[in-house]
Amino acid sequence: MKIDFANLQYQYQLYKKEIDKAIQNVLDKSNYIMGEEINILEENLEEFTNAKYAIACSSGTDALLLALLALNIKEGDEVITTPFTFISTAETIALIGAKPVFVDIDDKTYNIDPNLIEEKITNRTKAIIPVALYGQPPKIDEIVNIAKKYNLKVVIDGAQSFGATHNGIKDSCLGDLSITSFFPAKPLGCYGDGGALFTNNKELAQKLKQLRVHGQNKRYHHKYIGIGGRLDTIQAAILNVKLKYFNDELLLREEVAKKYLKKLSFKENIILPFVEHNCTSTWAQFSIRTENRDILQARLKEVGIPTSIHYPIPLHLQVCFNFLNYKKGDFPISEKISKEIISLPMNPYLTEDEIDYICEKI
Structure with missing residues (x-):
């Protein structure tokens, strides 16, 4: 048996007629940049998340960069985040001249450990970027309380967690800003690069919409130094189709995860994923741990x-x-987990037979 890790082709075939029609509609109008599908997508994202403002952009990485620009993070500032994540989280901090300050992770959720944050705060600290790793939101209440105490901003890196909840609230509504990615392999993915930002702050939303078009408040009038961070219209059209089915796909992902957890619960020498009782996960990855990972x-x-x-x-x-100037041993939990973590195939379409086969071979 041969297993498909993400099964994107199967998903495309399910929605092929609608997706092809949506793409053709954009082609017929030849409105490839900031076409009407962008506004429709942003309205759909706002309805799905209950965030007041959704701002579509060119990628999850650009979403992080736009968030930092919107919050006026600049050279010499410090931003606290986790060392156990994709590079974009810290890369964007460094790109604008600020300093990434790492904090180790919780050994069960693999998200940033709030208990270790305060000791890293200095008079240069301006923001915290917790990551919702593998699809599960971080302990946001504790993080927000720390941020309020020190007058810091919170940007949730939800690149993997679009649709996840914390205490019943979508993580797109948490923090000062939240970002996500629509990279094809994400739970909600387009067919190229794409991303979005979410906020309940009107001023931030307006600023972000200008920053993504080179800081323009009207054509050739530039209020800010921004970037070319627009989502293209074809990707928006694809996402508008896929978003209609996204809740169903999240439920299917949850069912796949439950089957994995049940069938692997008796295996020795592996550690299974853990989800906090007050959170839901999008199961962007189903990652287990074992000391025998390479084998x-x-x-x-x-x-x-x-x-x-x-x-x-x-x-x-x-x-x-x-x-x-970090060194080996500075973040022991991150280092340990990085040597043991391995992600199994995860998509909404894994069959019972495929899951049985995977678990049997493990």
């Missing part, structure tokens, strides 16, 4: 089961962050 990954590959490692090297040990 397991090789054997699963031999029998047609693809896996991935999210993430093999914590950010503080990446060469590009040498200037921060």
Whole structure:
């Protein structure tokens, strides 16, 4: 048996007629940049999340960059985040000249540990970027309380968690800003790059809409230094179709996760994912841990089961962050988990037989 990790082609075939029609409609109008589908998507995203304002943009990375620009984070400022995430989270901080300050993670959720944040706050700290890793929101109440105490901003990196909830509230509504990614392999993905920001603050929303078009408040009048951060119209059209079915797909992902958890609960030498009682996860990844990861990954590959490692090297040990002067041992939980984590196939369309096969081979 050969397993598909994300099964994007199967999903496309399910919605093919609607997606093809939506793309053709854009082609017929030839309105490829900031076409009407962008406004429709933003309205649909606002309705889905209950956030007051959704701002579509060119990628999850650009969403993070736009968030930092909107909050006036600048050279010399410090932003607290996690070393156990995709590089975009810290990369965007460094790109604008600010300093990423890492805090180790919780060993169960793999999200930033709020208990370790305060000791890293200095008079240069301006914001906290907690990551909703693998689809589960962080302990946002504790993080927001710390932020209020020190007058800091909170930007939730929800690149993997669009649709997840914390205490019944979509994580797009939490923090001063929240971002997400529509990279094709995300739970809600387009067919190229794409992203969005969410806020309940009208002024921030207006500023973000200008920043994504080079800081323009009207054509050739530039209020801010911004970026070319627009989502293209074809991607918006695709997302408008897929968003209609997204709630159903989240439920299917949850069912796949439950089956994995049940069937793997008796396996020795592995640690299963953990979701807090007051959170839901989008299950962007189903990641287990084992000290025998390399052996397991090789054997699963031999029998047609693809896996991935999210993430093999914590950010503080990446060469590009040498200037921060971190060293091995500074964030022991992140380092340990990076050596043990392995992601299994996860998509809404995994069959019972496929899940049985994967779990049997594990």
